[in-house]
Amino acid sequence: MRYPIILNPDERLHRTNRPVEMITDEVIDLLEGLRETMIAHDGIGIAAPQIGKNIQVAIVEVEEGEYLELINPEIIDTKGANRDVEGCLSIPHVYGVVERASEITVRYYDREGDEMEIQAFDYLARAIQHEIDHLHGILFTEKMIEQIPEDQLENYMEEHEND
Numbered sequence: 001m002r003y004p005i006i007l008n009p010d011e012r013l014h015r016t017n018r019p020v021e022m023i024t025d026e027v028i029d030l031l032e033g034l035r036e037t038m039i040a041h042d043g044i045g046i047a048a049p050q051i052g053k054n055i056q057v058a059i060v061e062v063e064e065g066e067y068l069e070l071i072n073p074e075i076i077d078t079k080g081a082n083r084d085v086e087g088c089l090s091i092p093h094v095y096g097v098v099e100r101a102s103e104i105t106v107r108y109y110d111r112e113g114d115e116m117e118i119q120a121f122d123y124l125a126r127a128i129q130h131e132i133d134h135l136h137g138i139l140f141t142e143k144m145i146e147q148i149p150e151d152q153l154e155n156y157m158e159e160h161e162n163d
């Protein structure tokens with residue numbers, strides 16, 4: 001099922017979300033729906049609160065084959081920092097530079113209910129941090145150092161591609 005995406009401003013994007021206690025069929029359906037919604041909008045990640053579900057579930061797919069389903073994710077270690085441009089399906093046409101940890105260790109549950117721990121780097125680490133922020137009611141615009149006008153996005157990316 002494809003869900004409508006909640007757009008900022010909306011208080012549902014700013015509340016804290018409760019952890020999943022049991023992985024029910026409803027949670028599995030939500031994961032499927034999130035993926036369908038993300039693909040339909042050409043996103044690289046989406047979190048449950050963006051479709052109005054008040055629970056700690058998010059998915060990320062920065063590259064094909066690197067698909068992650070994160071249930072109750074928690075960042076347990078970080079290293080380094082870097083700056084890059086982000087956008088958000090809930091904040092169309094707004095792009096900006098955010099500083100994030102360049103390396104993270106994340107603990108989460110997968111859809112089987114198994115506890116997982118992974119390390120992620122660079123853009124994947126960034127996407128995961130962005131989605132986990134959603135689960136705590138935080139939008140990237142609250143951390144944005146510099147907004148990049150949409151029509152200058154391509155130029156900015158070219159100038160900074162070697163950063």
Ligand SMILES: [Zn+2]
Pocket residue numbers: 087088089090130134
């Ligand atoms: Zn977002």
